Amino acid sequence: MWQNTIENINTSHELRLSTPSDWKVSAVAGLFYEDRQVNDQTEWLYKSVPECTIGGPKSCFFALDPANTPKFANASFNNRNRRNSATGFFNDFQRTYEQKAAFVSLDWKVTDDLTVTAGTRYFDGFNQMLGGNVGSFYCKQYGTGLSTATGICTGPANGAAPYGTNLNNQAINSFTDKGFRSRVNVSYKVKEDVLVYATWSEGFRPGGFNRGSSQVLRLVDRSTGKATRGATNQFQLPLFFKSDDLVNYEIGWKTTLMDNRVQFNGAVYQVKWDNAQSGIFAPQAGFGNLTVSVNGPSYETKGIQMSLSARVSEALTIEGAASYNKAELTNNPQFINNIPGSPNNGKPITESWVGGPVSVANVFGVEGDPAAMAPKIQANVRARYEWSANEYNYYWQTGLVYMDDRRSAANRLQTFDLESYTDVSLSAGVAKGNWTAEFVVSNLTDRREADFASSSQFVETRNPPRPRTIGVQFGYNFGE
Template identity: 35%
Template sequence: MKINPITCAVLAALAVTRVSYADDTVQPAPTTPSTSAAQPAKPDASSASTLGTVTVTAQHTAQDMQDVPITLQAFTGTTLQQLNVVSFDDLIKYLPNVTFAANGPGQGNIYMRGLSTGFLGNQSSASIAPFPNVAVYLDDQSMQFPARNLDIYMVDMERLEVLEGPQGTLFGGGAEAGAVRYITNKPNLNKTSGSAEASVGVTDGGAPNNSANVVLNLPLIPGTLAVRGVIYHDHEGGYINNVPSTYTRQSTDGGGAMAPYVAAGGTSVINNYSVAQNNWNPVDYQGARLSALWKINDDWNFLIAESYQNLDAKGQSSTYPIGTDGQTLGTDQITSFVPAWNNDHFTNTSWTLNGQIGDLSLVYTGGYTNRHISEQQDYTNYSRSAGGMYYQCTGTSAGLSSAGKPICYSPVGYWNDHVNSTHQSHELRLSTPEDYRFRVIGGLYYEDFNIDDHMNFNYKTIPSCTPQNLANAVAGGYPCVANAMSSPGVEMPDDTAFGEVEQRGYKQEAAFASLSYDIIPEVLTVTGGTRYYHYSEWQTGTEFYTTTAQDNVPNGTYVGNDTVMNYHKTYHGFKSRANVVWHITPNTMVYYTFSQGFRPGGFNRTTSGVAKLDGEAQYRKPISYAPDTLTNNEIGFKTTFFDDRLMLNGSLYDMRWDNVQMQFFNPLVLGNTTFAVNGPNYKVDGGELQFQARLTDGLTLIGSGSLNHAKQTTSPCLIDNIPGSPRYNECIIQTGAVGAETSFANPFGEIGSVPAFSPRSQYNMRLRYDWTFGDGFKAFAQVGFNHTGSMYNQPATYPSGSGVTDITTVELRYLQAGYNTVDASVGVAKDNWDVSLYGTNLTDNHASVFTSSAQFIESEVPIRPRVIGLKVGFKF
């Protein structure tokens, strides 16, 4: 793997410390005020008679999760192993207020409490998608990315925290609706230990699975310096079949524009036989993590970690109910015509310095992430639209060239995306002792986030103007079309019709403070805090396209067929929070929380005029869109009863999401590129309940559920913003040519309608029994149930996709049916060995987690079919 320069510098600093081997004397571990270096312990579930505690750092201080005045869920590393959770797809079933619009591994958006305006898919997402409103953290490093949440493989984890509601004061932009925090295990200074685990499994109707990981913790200087390493590999067999299919052009394609070509015999039938195969979507995770902890003295310690992961997902994770030629397909089938993949790898270097300056605790933490993505997906179905035909046919006004006899070339198309990004962050925190009656946490934050995206839509199949093709065209043969140019002198591949070479990103500086005061010590506490942020955001590059000016001219001829972007803006503000916490008894806490969140704005690639009426544009796309904001008012309680054998937590919340960012893509009306604007407001009223019960010393029942009432509260319209047009400053209600005007539906949605990816209810429950038998054998059995309610993939007023076969937009609205899943496992352990048999999705449900028309055909991303697996582990 490639090590970045910052990694080298920090490793070099560590290298000056002389390492020697010492005796096995156990020495005290260093004081670790850091959120990264703390290692909370949890009783072994098989032997504890109470629920125990889980320590979290959701407020940048170590606390029992029962003392944190927000709705959160925390899973220890032991729990994650027991639930066979290694990816976010595995975890989502245990999160009652979280949905996931997933287009495959590493390709999706996380939503909390129904705060979503839909998901358009992955093409150009690095360039055009708004930044997410749920933050993802690996330890203290932000891993957010537009529409591509990093899919961190969960092995050797200390815990995972899911913080619901806005976290803008402590975690900044991106944590608008909440945050997901992956906390890794840190080196143990005093104990040599390790583990190895391997599993094999079968997928119903698919290929086998296997995985293995090894962990080693080694004190190099006991009590002073230790290292910890983990290496893993996980292969998930494919289960989607790319079935043999043909593609036959129809007279009705392109709204009837294909009819002259079919009549003239200028089309041919093609097939996908060269790429058709069963189980074509296998996924491989490979990675490693190495960390070192140095106890400098009793007051200071330093932690450094290097993480690497490569995710290789072949094929596509979606299926088609109806195939490319209109045939009905079976379960988990697709008709794709090109090789497809998503390769996503990252390296992350992070470091944390903890220390004491008098009574103050100091934490400096920083990180540098390099991420590289290469993806290719089928786009052949776009050829049935007028836009696709334009780049593949000549001889009539519907094609790119009207010269010559009507002819169409291959309809096979695809898009190819190459993304490189870097994300650097630094945070300095100071805090007073936790036993002070008046406590303060304050800090400074800086980050620099850069994305470089090279995106090609490769569906131009008209021959390019090579010297021979150009000579034939000039002599009266079929026309040729010169290759697209991204800027003068930069020529694209000969099948590229449209794309971008684009860079975007931002720099953020922030300062934050949180103050807590015990009005009545250990009974009544008030907290207030705020964050000042300043963003410098930018987007540069070029968007290129193919036009009629490229007919019959030599390749390499620049005809101005691009749009240059050079956009910059800054914005700043404050986001705050306040809590009142009342411990009615030591085991009963009620709270009120006010909190605010936000996410950064962004830019659009062009400012072209669209929504034409009688040939005149009524709307000019804006250069940029502003941040949106969220305000949360929440009351809740956290309680334990019966000597810590029953935990019951609940919350009610009212959230106002304002100036919400929305994306539009409607080629027939709003132009052939996606753009974003600020639109309506939403209101979410809801509640969540969590419980854990130790029914007997070995029997535990755990469950959680949410009920939300989410609705749109305003409905702005798309306003004619072009001076001099007939309806300037009025709502756009009609588009179309003279004599063929049609009504234009408000794309912002309707007041009272439900937002996208906002199920009314979600709940889960699991039962686990632990017991011992024989000569030191420990056994367990557990079963879990999950329910996710039905939801839409797009806001109201978007056209329904039900029964639509002539798809001209990626924004069709589909109802994703609610579904249930059941998981179970049994196992036995003795001494250092354990073995378990597990099953996921035992009812073999094939529900869709993301239904869309993103590829100009109805597609569904199904949950993984039933899996039966065997896992063996060893610890020392």
């Protein structure tokens, strides 16, 4: 069981200036400022052994009291009070993100049919994370009881210093990220109801911090078959992760045909995603019991997508969309030994020690592996028929969604195969005046293929869809 409390404080300002859009060269320019703070507290309530008290039980856990713990005396906690006696571990962080930016976009109407758009955005971001995580691991009294100790886990005198990391004392708890991100678009009206375009654009996600820095991957000593310690550890989990970058190349079309009864749009694209941020939760491989985010994988997606909307008759409308994507890993990311003095410093890591040798080679896969949650084929279609008779308005509708098979996660330590599925829904209704009545069926075939799978609770869990649901809905419009 856990309790989570999050407070978001966000202030943003934007100044935007624009010229009349009918000028031959029009422009939009502006300044942007954002100051965002997230105060995040999560407590895991799992203590099954009583807390220590004077004259109390001989075996007990010491209390977690950050205000009276030297290790966390200067930590920027949102709550500095002694924790609930059931709390075995807690996160208490203050995340700050400040961004200053300037942007400009120009539209040049070369002719009545040809328009060139170019824009760029400069950003300067500051990212900081303070506070820490505190745990009762190793903070236990074994079999001797207490006479004068307060029972607070403060250091060796009371058993052991609390497990966890004080980010205020961490070597790196803030960084800046700055640069330009730009785009260029060329659009051409082939005729009044047919437009084609080509786009090049850039994007990114800002970096962030990991919650703990004490975890290491231990080196396996092949001469003894056991783990080594100290300078012969092989990997220190990173304090933070960097921004990742994306570049999109796209050619597309937008059409309105047959006296506006048909819309047919589509695009062909290539997306390059470099140094992607990826999260790992894999205690079984030595990565600790907190999710750690790292950079490393790079992906490329080549795809096509299309959508169609057709008014077949005054009563019948058919809409559909489909896409095909080939999203693959384009590099062979490896964890690199980053412990000075370790025998394999600077070399790829292939295994760690968790009660025995565990493979961590090619955690993110090898070149050519599919990206996570990236089905090759997705499609949907919907048909709706509407008519009126005797002052009543009627309709029936059916829809179908197809999702191809895909991987659940970006790393091999916690990924599962998700099967393809087809989801069908039906509905019919009648309305008169302000009243409506509908008969609905969702998940008609009662499919059970999972939408999501995870091992974040230390076991494989799958999230199936809601089972076949049949219902009747009534409504009244009070607005008329």
